[in-house]
Amino acid sequence: xxxxxxxxxxxxxxxxxxxxxxxxxxxxxxxxxxxxxxxxxxxxxxxxxxxxxxxxxxxxxxxxxxxxxxxxxxxxxxxxxxxxxxxxxxxxxxxxxxxxxxxxxxxxxxxxxxxxxxxxxxxxxxxxxxxxxxxxxxxxxxxxxxxxxxxxxxxxxxxxxxxxxxxxxxxxxxxxxxxxxxxxxxxxxxxxxxxxxxxxxxxxxxxxxxxxxxxxxxxxxxxxxxxxxxxxxxxxxxxxxxxxxxxxxxxxxxxxxxxxxxxxxxxxxxxxxxxxxxxxxxxxxxxxxxxxxxxxxxxxxxxxxxxxxxxxxxxxxxxxxxxxxx
Amino acid sequence: xxxxxxxxxxxxxxxxxxxxxxxxxxxxxxxxxxxxxxxxxxxxxxxxxxxxxxxxxxxxxxxxxxxxxxxxxxxxxxxxxxxxxxxxxxxxxxxxxxxxxxxxxxxxxxxxxxxxxxxxxxxxxxxxxxxxxxxxxxxxxxxxxxxxxxxxxxxxxxxxxxxxxxxxxxxxxxxxxxxxxxxxxxxxxxxxxxxxxxxxxxxxxxxxxxxxxxxxxxxxxxxxxxxxxxxxxxxxxxxxxxxxxxxxxxxxxxxxxxxxxxxxxxxxxxxxxxxxxxxxxxxxxxxxxxxxxxxxxxxxxxxxxxxxxxxxxxxxxxxxxxxxxxxxxxxxxxxxxxxxxxxxxxxxxxxxxxxxxxxxxxxxxxxxxxxxxxxxxxxxxxxxxxxxxxxxxxxxxxxxxxxxxxxxxxxxxxxxxxxxxxxxxxxxxxxxxxxxxxxxxxxxxxxxxxxxxxxxxxxxxxxxxxxxxxxxxxxxxxxxxxxxxxxxxxxxxxxxxxxxxx
Numbered sequence: 001x002x003x004x005x006x007x008x009x010x011x012x013x014x015x016x017x018x019x020x021x022x023x024x025x026x027x028x029x030x031x032x033x034x035x036x037x038x039x040x041x042x043x044x045x046x047x048x049x050x051x052x053x054x055x056x057x058x059x060x061x062x063x064x065x066x067x068x069x070x071x072x073x074x075x076x077x078x079x080x081x082x083x084x085x086x087x088x089x090x091x092x093x094x095x096x097x098x099x100x101x102x103x104x105x106x107x108x109x110x111x112x113x114x115x116x117x118x119x120x121x122x123x124x125x126x127x128x129x130x131x132x133x134x135x136x137x138x139x140x141x142x143x144x145x146x147x148x149x150x151x152x153x154x155x156x157x158x159x160x161x162x163x164x165x166x167x168x169x170x171x172x173x174x175x176x177x178x179x180x181x182x183x184x185x186x187x188x189x190x191x192x193x194x195x196x197x198x199x200x201x202x203x204x205x206x207x208x209x210x211x212x213x214x215x216x217x218x219x220x221x222x223x224x225x226x227x228x229x230x231x232x233x234x235x236x237x238x239x240x241x242x243x244x245x246x247x248x249x250x251x252x253x254x255x256x257x258x259x260x261x262x263x264x265x266x267x268x269x270x271x272x273x274x275x276x277x278x279x280x281x282x283x284x285x286x287x288x289x290x291x292x293x294x295x296x297x298x299x300x301x302x303x304x305x306x307x308x309x310x311x312x313x314x315x316x317x318x319x320x321x322x323x324x325x326x
Numbered sequence: 327x328x329x330x331x332x333x334x335x336x337x338x339x340x341x342x343x344x345x346x347x348x349x350x351x352x353x354x355x356x357x358x359x360x361x362x363x364x365x366x367x368x369x370x371x372x373x374x375x376x377x378x379x380x381x382x383x384x385x386x387x388x389x390x391x392x393x394x395x396x397x398x399x400x401x402x403x404x405x406x407x408x409x410x411x412x413x414x415x416x417x418x419x420x421x422x423x424x425x426x427x428x429x430x431x432x433x434x435x436x437x438x439x440x441x442x443x444x445x446x447x448x449x450x451x452x453x454x455x456x457x458x459x460x461x462x463x464x465x466x467x468x469x470x471x472x473x474x475x476x477x478x479x480x481x482x483x484x485x486x487x488x489x490x491x492x493x494x495x496x497x498x499x500x501x502x503x504x505x506x507x508x509x510x511x512x513x514x515x516x517x518x519x520x521x522x523x524x525x526x527x528x529x530x531x532x533x534x535x536x537x538x539x540x541x542x543x544x545x546x547x548x549x550x551x552x553x554x555x556x557x558x559x560x561x562x563x564x565x566x567x568x569x570x571x572x573x574x575x576x577x578x579x580x581x582x583x584x585x586x587x588x589x590x591x592x593x594x595x596x597x598x599x600x601x602x603x604x605x606x607x608x609x610x611x612x613x614x615x616x617x618x619x620x621x622x623x624x625x626x627x628x629x630x631x632x633x634x635x636x637x638x639x640x641x642x643x644x645x646x647x648x649x650x651x652x653x654x655x656x657x658x659x660x661x662x663x664x665x666x667x668x669x670x671x672x673x674x675x676x677x678x679x680x681x682x683x684x685x686x687x688x689x690x691x692x693x694x695x696x697x698x699x700x701x702x703x704x705x706x707x708x709x710x711x712x713x714x715x716x717x718x719x720x721x722x723x724x725x726x727x728x729x730x731x732x733x734x735x736x737x738x739x740x741x742x743x744x745x746x747x748x749x750x751x752x753x754x755x756x757x758x759x760x761x762x763x764x765x766x767x768x769x770x771x772x773x774x775x776x777x778x779x780x781x782x783x784x785x786x787x788x789x790x791x792x793x794x795x796x797x798x799x800x801x802x803x804x805x806x807x808x809x810x811x812x813x814x815x816x817x818x819x820x821x822x823x824x825x826x827x828x
Contacts, residue, residue, distance in 0.1 A: 191441050193433060196422075200430060203419035210381070210417050211430045211483075212402035270421035 022264060022279045025312075029283060033290035040293050047172060053285040054163070054174040055080065055237045057278060059256035060263075061185045062229025064277045065222050067260050068189075070202040070269025071120065071127035073223065074253050075112060075134035076230050081249035082138040083109045083234025088151035088244035091159065098159055105238075106231030112138060113227025117220030139250065146246040153242045163239035174236050179278075181232060186274040188225070198222055202269025258305070259284055262312040283308070331393065332357045332522040333378075333409075333491055338387030340373055347373040350387075351548045353541055355491065355522040360513060362537035362554070363526045366566055366786075370546040371526050375493050379411040380404045391491075410489035412480055412497050420469030425451030427468050428483045454486050458512055474501050481509065485516075492516065493524045498532060499621055510536055528619045530559045530825050542566055563821050567788065575793050577772075579813045583609040583796065587645065589780035590662070590749050592631065595640030600626050600804040604640070608749065608780050613771065615795030616784040618824050623804040624784045625667065628751045632657035632664045644749075658687075663747035665738055667754035667784070669731075673738040676727040680719050681708035683726055683737050688744040711740040715770065732763020739770060750774065751782040756790060768794060788817045803827045 034041040059076045066073045087105030090096045096104070112134055119130035153159050163174035189195040197218045200208045209215045233252075238244045263280030265272025287308060291301045333355040340348040348370045355361050363371050376382045378389065380398035389396055391407060398404050404411070418427050425448045426433075434446040451464040460478050462471075468479055477497065484492060498506045513523060513536060527533055533540060534554055542549040542565045549565050590608040595601060600623045608614050616624040629635040631642060633651040642649055644660055651657050657664065666672035674683050685692055685704050692703050708722040717736045719729055726737055735755060742750060752771065756764045771794060775781050785791050791798055798815050800808045800823035808823035 191444075193435065193440065193442055196426065196430075196433060196442055199421055200419045200426075203421035204417070207417040207419055208430070210401045210413070212400075212405050213431045214402075270419070 022262070022276055022283070022312075026279055026283050026286065029286055029290070033286070033293070036290070037293045040290060043170065045289070045293070047170065047175065049282075049285050049289045050175040050178070051163075051172050051240070052289070053281050054178040055233045055240075056252060056255050056259060056284070057178045057281040058181055058229050058233040058236065059252060060259040060277045060281050061182055061274055062226040062233075063253075063256055064185070064260050064263075064265055064272055064274060065189065065198055066127070066226045067257070067265050067267060068198050068202045068269055068272040069219060069222055070205065071219070071223075072131065072257070072267075073113075073116065073226050074128065074131040075116060075138055076226065076233075076256055077249050077251055077253035078135050078139035078142065079109060079112050079227070079230040079249070080234045080237055080252055081142040081244075081246060082112070082145075083231045084238035084244040084249075085142045085146045085151065085234075085246060087235055088153055088238050089145055091156045092151050092153060098156065098162075101156075101159070102162075102235055105235045106228055109227040109229070109231025109234065110224050111227065112230060113224035114220065116227075117223035120223070121216035121219050135253070142246050142249075146244060148246055150246065151244045153238065153244070159239055160242050161239075163236050174240060177232065177236060181229070182274055182278050185229075189274055194218060194221060194225070199270060202266075202271070204270075255284065256281075258309050262309060264316055280312075283312075330357045331355075332391070334388075334390045334393075335374070335378070336388045336390070338374065338377060338389070339385045340377060340382060341385060347546050348377070348384075349546045351543065351546070353524075353548070353551075355524060357490070357520045357522050358517055359538040360517055360523045360525050360536055362533040362540040363524055363543065364528070364533065364540060364562060364566055365543035365549075369543040369566070371543055372495055373546075374543075375411060375495055375524070375526065378404070378409060378493060405487055405489070408487075408490035409493070410484040410487045410491070411493040411495065412484045413495055418468050418476055418480060418483075420467070422468060423464065424455075424462050424466050424468055424471075424479055425464035427479055428454065428464075428486050430483075432486075451482075454482055458482055458485065459508060474505055477501055478505065478508075481512070485512070489521070491522045491524070493526075495526045496528070497525075498527065498529065506532070528825070530562065533562075534559065560818065563818065567817055567821070576812055577613070577794065577796055579811070581796060583612045586610040586612065588643075589645060590631075591641075591643040593641040593643065595627070595630060595642070596638050597626065597630050597635055597804075598638045601630060601637075602805045604806050606799055606806065606809060608782060610748075610780055611775050611778050612796050613775050613781045613783055613794055615791040615798040616782060616801065617786075617788065617791045617798055617820050618801035620786065622801040622824065624801055625753055626804070627801070628664055628753055628782070628784060631751070632662055634664075658745065658747065661746060661748040662751065663742040663745065663749070664751045665742065665753060665755065667757055669734060669738060669757075674726050674734060674741070677725060679723045679725050680712065680717065680729075680737060681705065681722040684708045684711050684722075684740050684744060687741055707744060711744065715740050715743075716766070730763060732766060735763075735767055736770065739774075743774075748778075749780045749782070751784070753784045754786065755783060756785075756787070764790075788820055791820070792817070800824050 039045060059080065063073050063076055083105045086108040087101045090104040091098065091101040116131050116134045119125045120127050161173065163172060165173045167173055167176060189198065197208065197213060201215055201219065205215060259281035260277050261267065262283055263276030265276060284305060287304060288301050291304060331354055335351065335353040337350050337352060338348055339350055351370065351374060365371050373382065377384045378398065380400045380403050389398065396407060398407065428451050429447055434443040434450065435441060436443045448464040455462050455464065460482060462475060462478065468476060471479065481497060497509060501509065516523060525537055537554045539551055540554055540557065540562060541551045542562065544566060586609040588607050589610045593605050595604045604627060618624050626635060630637050633653045633656050642651055649660050651660060654664070670676060681704055685707060689699065692700050694700060705722065712719060712722060715736045717733050717740065719733060726734055729737070755771070756767050771781060771783065783794055792812070792815060796812055798810045798812065798820065799806055800810065800820055802824050807826040810819065
């Protein structure tokens, strides 16, 4: 018995250690830039980093669920465009109150998830194909609904506060929403039935089915969760910019997926965490911000991001090989 | 002992494209009994079990539970009807814990059914594991357990449904003796409490120890049901093998190889997982058959020899020289070719034409210095191969997927013949090939041996082994249990060696 307990304790310690490995890299990068440039570690710059992480971070959190099932969602980038356009359209063109605008944005994200989920389960399309199609559909719809013009929301009083207001002084609400959403997602993933089945499906879909679980239904729900986070991201983005930009969002999906992967979630499914994803998103944001402060050209920032992904995922695979997981 | 009829299967048929897996089979199971179901690989045992658990839908026939006809639409339905199955292949989620696996789909919940109650989950799992005397930590990740422990988790999971009927498909294949004893204790208790157990296994000794009756299937058909205590093992084996050896052809038994050069020698080869201390010699011009039951380690031995799987001990000696083979490429460089049992996945490119496949492994010699492929040479070589191997194809431009199984196999053989490989390992060379084409493959193997190639033939069909092999190496549980000359070998003797540790 004592031995069994030891094992469980050891496993927990190892789990913590793995997570803190990603966290340690974040700290190392942070410390590096702090010494490299005095403008880096100021409160205003740090809140700036957090603010810029919020949209990608929200997308990454939602898509963590999808990736743990062994799926992928490519529609989250243009999904942000569509949901922000939908929210802006209902506020600006239809004159709805803000809370309805928020609901419209989140609902349109959820609908995207529903359709992707249906295409994957009922039509049995591979997630890559189904969400690639959804990516194009969302992109097109966003252009149609906006009339290929930005929808400005400066006249909607208070909308700006969703992202930029400060319930906590000197701390933009967008960051608050990001962290709160992460906490909620983490609880859902680790403590609820749907979280349990997210891991089960990604771990062995066939076995989950044979255990009498309606895998299709849960998968659809998981894509809807991903969609809700798309909606949240759309609201935060449009609020921050006081407008919905019909061309902004494409490419976000790759940044979000990169954050998830850097955070240690396996593209093969069955394994991952929200904490990891948040750290992954922060690593990318800190890196970009730091390079910018050091006046390194944007083109090179992108190159560095690519290299970081290779290093992070390679380090992770080495660690797993040593742990006997591969 | 109670004898109420629990389950009856009447006239069930099931066919897949090209195969009739079950032909009008029946079976009945009483409460409080263990019914063993036996048959060779492909006899239809697993197919019937999948029909009973709702994974496959039967074509015709009736299934009755407590004399009521039932329909099993899926795994969930089977659970509700009280039919649980322990699958032959692992059906666990490696990233979840032991408790999460056992109670999946039935997690205790809190907060209006949204949240899982993991404390309660672990408690329930612990109670269940203790009842079964299994020393497992409910909180351990299943992926970190040994295969045997995983098997025990699978068993605990099936039993946790509190089913009336429990089907076990080769449950002991990964268990040690003491773990098997634990399982048998569990089965004994289940029997006492009036459950019905269908027990599928190849291990004859186990069956005689644990079962009350034995039902034999062969080629998808019901053969007979016997009372275990009145039956000898030899009788069961003969019913399983059944069919008389169609043509009792044997190779020239007078042939002596003791003078020929030793082409390949294996000394004390072991792998981490399965193979233990394997030694044998293969001589020039000889066909050595590998016989054994599924999981005995024949394919694994071939894969270890060609460097696909890592060996933990042992030597490989080719023509008297010790060699290091670390990858299939090393094996080819040393003149060893392996023709996989899974032709379609590892043997040929179905969507490419005959000539493409024939020259694929030999392209370097057909390529000019600038990297262009010499089409004239390619055609010449391919046409030669087609003629020599009598591959029936309209032209060498035909896509391989349009050829019959036998001709596809010849293309694979042709591919290896264009390389200079002296040792050829054929893994189930006639699987999925019809009878006529089989003879041609046999002829081809004979000719290759005559031309001085040394051949290892892995086969699950005993008549085929006896027909082709000069000597027969029998394996069981990763060990060599006997090397027989063709003269002394017969089906019963091979089966005895193949079940030695079972």
